[in-house]
Amino acid sequence: MTELRALWDDTSVPVVLRSTVTSPFGRKVRMALIALGLEARVTLDPADTLDEGDSLRVQNPLGKMPCLLIGDEAFFDSHVILEMLDTLSGGGLVPVEGVERFRLLTRARLADGITDAALLITYEGRFRDADMRSDKWLGHQRGKMRRALAVLEAAPPDASRADLVSLTLAACLGYLDWRQPLDWRAEFPGLSTWLDRFATAHPCWAATERTQT
Numbered sequence: 001m002t003e004l005r006a007l008w009d010d011t012s013v014p015v016v017l018r019s020t021v022t023s024p025f026g027r028k029v030r031m032a033l034i035a036l037g038l039e040a041r042v043t044l045d046p047a048d049t050l051d052e053g054d055s056l057r058v059q060n061p062l063g064k065m066p067c068l069l070i071g072d073e074a075f076f077d078s079h080v081i082l083e084m085l086d087t088l089s090g091g092g093l094v095p096v097e098g099v100e101r102f103r104l105l106t107r108a109r110l111a112d113g114i115t116d117a118a119l120l121i122t123y124e125g126r127f128r129d130a131d132m133r134s135d136k137w138l139g140h141q142r143g144k145m146r147r148a149l150a151v152l153e154a155a156p157p158d159a160s161r162a163d164l165v166s167l168t169l170a171a172c173l174g175y176l177d178w179r180q181p182l183d184w185r186a187e188f189p190g191l192s193t194w195l196d197r198f199a200t201a202h203p204c205w206a207a208t209e210r211t212q213t
């Protein structure tokens with residue numbers, strides 16, 4: 001922790017977040033930075049995941065964003081970055097210990113899994129020609145999304161808190177709003193209300209809208 005704190009506090013060491021403003025996982029990190037008051041330390045540097053020449057592929061060989069650079073050292077993925085921000089903020093994102101901590105981490109991974117499934121649907125449209133698209137595959141992904149959304153709707157996180165689960169779920173639902181892989185607001189009205197509450201309660205939501213840079 002000491003070394004991380006020292007690096008973070010040493011303003012001669014640049015801290016750069018490689019992410020577009022459209023990435024849902026990048027948005028989760030950006031919202032967390034704002035919610036924790038850490039955003040001034042970080043410069044946003046958009047990445048193009050389709051560009052073979054983008055240095056993102058050197059920083060993260062998987063070619064995925066978000067990727068956090070502290071000096072010339074790269075940290076990814078978004079889970080690791082959020083864990084780092086939680087450490088830096090003394091538990092500002094997961095303010096519990098013991099088994100409850102792992103319950104919350106699991107809950108957050110559930111919300112991230114919805115985003116993963118939604119991204120796979122987006123990529124199906126982006127990378128496959130129309131005659132190659134698989135309804136079976138798309139249905140498989142929508143099944144994951146619907147089951148996970150139902151679980152989160154039955155026991156949503158506290159919308160008044162910008163903790164790990166809320167930030168992860170909000171980033172996920174924001175992406176569903178944009179890409180519309182399913183009509184989630186009609187199917188899960190409880191989560192629709194939840195997102196509206198979260199958006200009103202936390203300035204990090206509006207500050208990270210896709211129109212903002």
Ligand SMILES: N[C@@H](CCC(=O)N[C@@H](CS)C(=O)NCC(=O)O)C(=O)O
Nearest residue numbers: 023024025049064065066077078079
């Ligand atoms: N598990 C990763 C997922 C990151 C991810 O899938 N990012 C997308 C953009 S939102 C990406 O970089 N996709 C490019 C690719 O898969 O090649 C995380 O939590 O950061």
